[in-house]
Amino acid sequence: MATTSRIQDFDDPTYNPFLSHEDNFGADADPYPRIHELRAQAAVVPGSFRQLMGYPCYYPDVPKFSVVGSKEVEEALIDPARFSNSGYEVTLGHTFGMGSISVMDNPVHGRWRRIFQKIFLPQHVKTWGETIVDPVVHGLMSSFLPRGEADLVAEFTHSYPFEVIYKQLNLPRSDVGTFQRLAIGQTDFEHMPQAIEAGIKLGEYFRALVEERRANPGDDLISMLATTEDDGVHLPELVLISFLRQLMNAAGDTTYRGTSILLSALLRNPDQLEAVGKDRSLIPAAIEEALRWDGPVLSQTRVAVRDTELGGVKIPAGSYLDVLAGAANRDPAIYPDPDRFDIFRERHAHYSFARGPHICVGQHLARVEMTRALHAVMDNLRNLRLDPDKPAPAIRGYMMRVPEHIYVKFDRVTVDG
Template identity: 80%
Template sequence: MATAIKIQEFDDLSYNPFLSHEDNFGNDLDPYPQIHALRAQGTVLPGSYRELMGYYCYYGDMPKFTVLGSKESEEVLIDTSRFSNSGYHPTLGATFGMGSISTMDNPEHGRWRKIFQKIFLPQYVRTWGDTIVDPVVNGLMANFLPRGEADLVDEFTHRYPFEVIYHQLNLPESDVNTFQRLAIGQTDFNHMPQALEAGVKLGEYFRGLIDERRANPGDDLVSLLANTEADGEYLPELVLISFLRQLMNAAGDTTYRGTSILLAALLQNPDQLEAIRKDRSLIPAAIEEALRWDGPVLTQLRVAIHDTTLGGVHIPAGAYVDVAAGAANRDPAFYPDPDAFNIFRDRRAHFSFARGPHICVGQHLARVEMTRALDAVLDNLHNLRLDPDKPAPEIRGIMMRVPAHIHVRFDQ
């Protein structure tokens, strides 16, 4: 779609937001032995998750704690009378905007979240599978199907959810590259001036798009959000722009990581991949197991509202509390043999989409995208297997996890 709105690049064109990944999220191949060793010391420990894992923590000087047990993690995420989302104010609040529902507590959070939920209900999201997701998948696969080999990350999963978002927003093709650089730069908290610059420039861009789409609405996501109301209220501009700023990271980046991890896990467990080939009804179980086994986001942040006790540990008011979802997802008290990837295990809810009132509003879209991606792989990449002549996939990171490459071969 053509637009009169001009998107602005970073002032420093040499700045590359894609190079910040390792500094921000770590490069550890397998953090889980260290996570298990920490949990053996207690389900709630003093210190931030980043510090306990040997990385710099940018939260400030307030007391910090890390939650490693599944029971205690659920307690923190659900009990909003004791734990607040205000810890995101200096980071996500600064770049996405203080209108981001990720930074809000109830009643403000619930008031605006219900409008987003209205758009992202499963019955609406499923229609995007046919009209948006499948054409993107088929278009990307057409580029490598004739070769009989591919890097599924570089050529498919890294591009796929972002292309879906561009179509949902109906962005002009000319804006896509700059848009992605700004969107990724927003979470480069080790380069805060650029992160703030990205938030400002995306805000200006979305403000113009909202005005255009309100005057001439279409069926794109900007038009839907700008014109949707709940209980007679439209989303305030601050809340709407904050959500649109966050969409690329919350929906695109995490879905790219989750889909990549799912495919890597199945290719490294070919018996389970073969079982899915024979019975597609196993796909939902495979998706949930991949999200549990090595979820794309390993921590969620909360702040203690008042003095409280958690797991027998005193938590003072104002303390930052890292909920280590990756630890909770591999808690042997909750998941038998937790380090094994096993799509046949008894299904229990995982922590990768959080819990409680802040559970991921885009979780249904993420599942649709992961399902359609796996269906397309099974339909088109016959006899899919890892390329024996190239390095095996390595899932890395302590905060955000993803393999850099998945080299495969398949029968043409």
């Protein structure tokens, strides 16, 4: 779709948002031993997770706690009357905007979330898998299939969920490079001036796109968001623009991380990779196990609405809580031998998409994208294995997790055209 909108890059041409991951999320190869240590101390421990992992904290000068017991994680996530999402105001609120549903509480949150849920229903998302996701996946693979080797992160997983979003939004190809720089820069909270700049410039860009699509709606996601209503009411501009700002990170970045972790885990367990190749009905179990074993986001933020108690610990009103999905996902009381990746283990619902009223609205799309990617890998990369001459994938980050590289070899494939 042609557009008269113009997207503006960062004022500082030397700023590179793609170098911000380690500053914001660390380079820890394995935060789980520390998480197990914390759980052994108590279900709720003093201090923010960042501080406990040796990093500076973004939160205000108020009491801080990390929730590591699975029962307490569930309690904090499902009880918005005691634990508010307003803690995201100091980070996401500054960049995505205070209209982000991530910073809202009920009843406002529930009203606008209903509109998003209408759009991201499983039956809608399934059609995107066929019309948008598959062509993107196969287009990316065609560039490396003839070589018989690839870095699956650099050449595949890092690009494909973002390419899916570009197609969903029907963005002009000329805008894509700058758009991704701004979208990634929004969460560079170690460089907050650039993060705020990114949010401002994306907001200006999206306002112009929304105006154009409302005047001439199509079947793209911006048109759907601009025209879908609940009880005759459309999304307010503040909420709509905030959601569009957030989409690249919520749907793109986390899916890239989750898919990269899934492929890393299967490649490092070749017997399980072989099993999935022989029986595709195991793909859902593989995806859920990857999300449990090393979900791309280990922690969510909540704020105590009033003086309360959690796990036997007194929590003063206004306290910030890091609620560790990553701790609940590796609770040995729920998952025997929890540090082991095992697609055949007994299934229990994981916490990687959160719980309660803020459970991830895009979880169905994430599963569709991961499913389609894994099918494409099985269909096209025959005799897939790790490259023995290059480093094995190393998943890093104390909070947002991802491997930097996945070097593989496979049988060469001739690509027509």
